[in-house]
Amino acid sequence: MSPFLRKVKTASGATAVQIVEKRHGVRTILEHLGSAHDEAELAALMRVGHDKLHANQPALELPGERGVRPGVAVIEGKRSQLLVDVVRDSWGRLGFDAIEDEAFFQLVLARLVEPTSKLDSLRVIAELGLVPVHLSTVKRCLKRCADKGYRDKIAQACFQHVWSEQGGDVSLLLYDVTTLYFETDTEDDLRKVGFSKERRVDPQIVVGLLVDRTGHPLEIACFEGNKAETHTIIPVIKAFQQRHGVADMVVVADAGMLSAANLKAIDEAGLRFIVGSRVVKAPHDLAKHFRWHGTAFTDGQVIDTITMRSTAPDPNRVKTRAEPVWDPAVHPTAWRAVWQYSAKRAARDTRTLALQRNRAQAVVDGDKPAKKVRFVKTTGQQASLDEASLARAEALVGLKGYVTNITAAVMPAAEVIASYHDLWHVEQSFRMSKSDLAARPIHHRLKDSIEAHLTIVFTALAVARDLQARSGWSLKKIVRGLRPLQQVTIQLGGQRLDAEPAIPDDIAELLTALHRGH
Template sequence: MVFIRRVRTTSGATAVQIAEYVEGRQRIVEHVGSAHTQVELGILMAKARELLEPSGQVALDLDVEAAAPVTALLAEPVPGRAQPGLFPVAGEARAAGGQAAVPTGAARVVATDMRVLFEALAGVYSGLGFDAVGDEVFRDLVLARIVEPTSLLDAARVLTDLGRTPVSYATMRRTLARAVATDTQPAGPADRVQASGPGVGSYRDQIAASCFTHALTSGDVSLVLYDVTTLYFEAEKEDDLRKVGFSKERRVDPQIVVGLLVDREGFPLEVGCFEGDHAETRTIVPIVKAFAERHRIADMVVVADAGMLSGKNLTALDDAQLRFIVGSKTTKAPLDLASHFRWHGDAFTDGQIIDTITAHSAAHPDNDPALRAEPVWDRAEHPGSWRAVWAYSAKRAVRDGKVLTAQENRARAVIAGEKTARTPRFVKNSNGTAVLDEASLARARRLVGLKGYVTNIPADVMPPAEVISSYHDLWHVEQSFRMSKTDLRARPMFARTKDAIEAHLTIVFTALAVAREAQNRTGLAIRNLVR
């Protein structure tokens, strides 16, 4: 049975389709079009009805336009009336002026307001300098992903709705191949992020250069934010790139690891792709060094969360003459704050900041608890330590306390046999019996409300409050990742080869830059802007 189907698309439009039921499932026979107004919807519904014959079968496309009888808007003058009647007298089928009514073809949409959306986004694309790529098909694919993220095969429909004449699927495939092609292959150590992705001269290389120029002229690139995420594939087998590894979504599917570098406002600057089993801590140095080398940056502050905190990472960034601010793990607080705990106990005031040092290795601490005053970090005086800033928040303490109480209750329930689960926190085994780890729980409660930050920036260059505020800008990169995963659907569902995945990430990276700039100009979320 063939019928007319209306469905809401992610862009907010209403798609009109002719569908049929095959073995209990709906199969799309033909996509008539997408409407954004009631007028357009009425036209598309009329067109869909004309495609259906009374028998319920789809009309054959013989390039013969079906004639539709037309009634004249104004009929011939009626005797006794001052003005022509709005409707013709019964039996009359003549148009105004005495000419017979001429049948016309079915109504069709000449233009839609989606074309305005395309022109607006294309203006942002050009304003960012992305026209330097010189590929209109690539631009169209980027803008289509912003409007409605879908497969490459379905991108033609989105472009048609935007008032564009889409190229063939083969041409789109060739565009993706050009996107990862390089003028010269990158040479050097594997630290260059291009060694695991498109090389010098690729579209991504040109887009990244334009992004940096835009960020430099409109904002500040002296401080950049870094984060990493994973994108999984519903594939049965692994390959050289897609591998099973630690998943943020707790999946066991093959995945890739993606690192993203943005400015203070979340505008993308650099992206890199790594094997799925690549440790997150090993991603920050290649991407940051590639960014610094690409743009010849000598002085830059890199901000990352506690997941990037490793001795090798911090040493590598410091050796590259780069400054960093990373989150510290709460478990390091007892050693870093040994002096405070000895002289002040567990007493903290809301908003209190303690500027001290943290050892590269717990086995060689530089902090002497016998001294009441906290040490002031100096590279020459403390070669085995970094600067550490610890802040106490009463609000955070309340939240941490609730979490610890919930964990304690869960531990007690497991010990009492009320719940069966893996060994939770604060449960230890004593002579074959599960008991509550009172000492561990007490240590955890002692540290509620504390948050630490590790940096190699001296106190006379950046005060503690600025260190903390700079770290709190990390939500911008997290928001950019959310936009990529939700609004732009960064997960390459339909890509399998390495080049296809890299080309897909280049399109998503470019689309993220356009979406970010469009949001900054309008103050609207990209989904609301598209609607």
């Protein structure tokens, strides 16, 4: 007798499915396929058994028959449930569930998974297995972002999260700016052609981002595209103070934020600052060192001195050997300056200078067309190598300066340097917002839509930073790892069965790390 399928009730109440054969009145179990605990599992096991029994039998489709053959499993839906759950978990952990708006969540989720247009984000959501909201709902959501103060709520939640995670310490804040350009030729009150490191002539806006020492976003603001970067820091800091009632904090920014007016305004607001200095200030700030020690430095050497705010330094200061110790009462026209020498930085600077010297020499020799090149000086029609400028630059290799209004008694030089080096977190956040979150180019036209877009990017950035902080994985790696792991709903024999994905070891470790991070 040919093998057949047999269903048997087990002691536990499950239904075992077996392939059996009967010979000479004796039933022999050829294969135990498994035990089912509900109708869907039973249908799946019966389908497996049917396929095994008829493995070599071609299927026959009857005339007029359309669709799926009886007994064939049909995939009804697929969901990247793990990925969605991980994002929703972070969303709640950050307190963003205070905004009860599924459209807003879907826009942030799409921005995290696959940055694209608002219209195409509906495709991304559908591919994740969620039911996407309608496009008109998306448009209304952008309006709600402004009307209902979503950014204020997100910023407040971010502050409370950082306050909790840092034990109430938000004393060190990092600030930087970037530009977002628009694919249009038309300027308006916000989108202006301005300075672009990429030499673009598209209208743009300037975006300022304030983060904590770990890179978690706290405040975002946008300004006219032709607004100088140095004019953005004060409004962002004041908005943060007014929103959260924070008075005492240290603001860290790079040399681009260094303007006499900025530093004076921050100081008069009762805030402390640490900003990068420009290497051209070194000859003046380190005049004493060069007078008494020459250009010799040891790796890691730190010189704690002063830098003049706007007036010229006293030419007689080099007559004494000791560096001045900055005191605001004693030095009202100066700030504290900390300079450090690094052998690694010196090697990098030396390589850069060598390349610049070679380019300059090529211009002087006529091997390259004449243009504005460092270390080339022109007298009349004659170009020559500017040996004096090159020598001055070579004397300053390896030096990095920091300007602050914090006394040495409050913050040692090493801590000033370490605090400034935390600035890479905000730079990393901007890189993430431009690449992983694709904050640009953006196609919105109205100011409210642009602000709503930045709110979505700001929110997505906060979720991304949280996931990264708890797992040690980049956002891109998390998405690439979780998105393909799909839960599948199968219809089989009139029953629906949910099939879970197999979890690789590295993903299991990721999920464990995210769970531990609670």
